[in-house]
Amino acid sequence: MKKIKIENKKAVLSISYGNYFKFHGGTDKVIQSHRKVLKKKKISYLFISPKVRKISENKGFFHFWEIMIDDVCYGLVDSNELLGIIGTLHQEKDVEIIGLHVHHLLRVFIPDVKIIWDNIKLPITMFIHDYYTICENYFLLRNKEEFCGGEQVNKKKCESCCFYKKVKKRAEGVRSLLYEYQNRIIAVIPSHYAREIWLIAYKEFEDRAFVVPHLELHGSYKGNMNQLKKRNKVKVAFIGLQAEMKGWEIWKDSIRNMDRHKELEFFYLGTGQERIHEVQNIEVSFQTMGEDAMIKTLRKYEIDCVVLWSIWPETYSLTFFECYASNVFVITNENSGNIAAMVRKYGNGTILREGRDLKKILEDEENFKNIINQWRNGCQYGPERLVDNERG
Structure with missing residues (x-):
């Protein structure tokens, strides 16, 4: 040694x-x-x-x-x-x-x-x-x-x-x-x-x-809160690990055969290697890009909505707070633990029951855009910065 x-x-x-x-x-x-x-x-x-x-x-x-x-x-x-x-x-x-x-x-x-x-x-x-x-x-x-x-x-x-x-x-x-x-x-x-x-x-x-x-x-981030116009596509992303427990399989099922929905643009942000037709993969890693890599990427690409579909009761979910700090609308399910709890607390998303509800909300493009715009009207801004809690 x-x-x-x-x-x-x-x-x-x-x-x-x-x-x-x-x-x-x-x-x-x-x-x-x-x-x-x-x-x-x-x-x-x-x-x-x-x-x-x-x-x-x-x-x-x-x-x-x-x-x-x-x-x-x-x-x-x-x-x-x-x-x-x-x-x-x-x-x-x-x-x-x-x-x-x-x-x-x-x-x-x-x-x-x-x-x-x-x-x-x-x-x-x-x-x-x-x-x-x-x-x-x-x-x-x-x-x-x-x-x-x-x-x-x-x-x-x-x-x-x-x-x-x-x-x-x-x-x-x-x-x-x-x-x-x-x-x-x-x-x-x-x-x-x-x-x-x-x-x-x-x-x-x-x-x-x-x-x-x-x-x-800390602070208040006021970006990414403009109203979506008729000409704007809704940018929808799955972020983090491509794992079944994180809802990856349900995400894939929900966006399958969505090519005809021209008002939606799909992204994957993370380190996973699986690629899906019509989904733009953007590599994001805190190991190589810094601890705020996901926030910077969400803000840079002005992602409108992220699907956080964990099928287990998350104890915290760093990804939720990265979305919150980017003024991103969150779609989750009632079994996602602290993700659902935080969506209820901050009001920055919607909580669905099952996978088919996710597909349904995405397919109704006009209503989906209205849901996001209605939330943005409330001007409930997320934080400017996420800071490590030194008490932890």
Whole structure:
């Protein structure tokens, strides 16, 4: 291992499923924002993610951590080696670990977590980005189809689900871990909607679960609010991950055979590679273009409407707030969790029941344009800027 360099005398030790520079999800974006906030406060970021390696045919598989310090990767270590590195940093450079963060337990070997927590007896801040701590099927969709509720995995609730046998043991392990360290864990949850669901499974954490939104909304953005004239096409986009759970398949079904609807112009904004006839793909990545890449793109192309059709109850949805900050009308469904909750709160969209309702609203072009114009008449502007919430 190369010689370790660390920027500050204080550090946070953080765990998640993988290198936050290599993944494109909301969790990774939040981790990057935390790193930035801590750096500003002169606190270093010691980040570990799980790796499994086969040492030899005889010895089988072993669990390791990939270790990054202040965004520099130093390779693989086991839990005891990690503790040794932390001890050396303390002895030689007077570095003190001041906090333990957990962003995700996906692929994490629970005994390794316990080794760390038993040796570093600090409060543990657990950030709830999805429902993995309830079920390994962290979208909480029975058979990938319908929301199954926030109760813990159990036979009565889950026996009819295709995931039950696979997730049962892991769910028990994660639940036991949280209760073993309950007196040290603080759960930080990004929305009231997600907190209500999470506490169904972890009601004993009622006094230890706090809502801290990822973002603060600053200023007022007044662009992209002109009335759509008869000659204007309505620019409709799907943004983010091309994933079934995000509504990608429903989006494709809804715009199929829409060539004849000349008043609509379709876009996809994100990093997905699938292409659809009559849809303009625009690459947008916060990893390569900066954290405000989506807002800049939505504003640049003056997107009128975005379809955020998550079929699972989102805990927050950064994409919703990117749309809100671009004065984009949002179409979602009643099962999308915090997306639907925020549309109700800010009034910047409509909430439909099912996929065929989405196709129906798009096909009636004149009425669709009137709906957007009526909303714009209200001049309910979104924020000029989205700022990382330093309390998170």
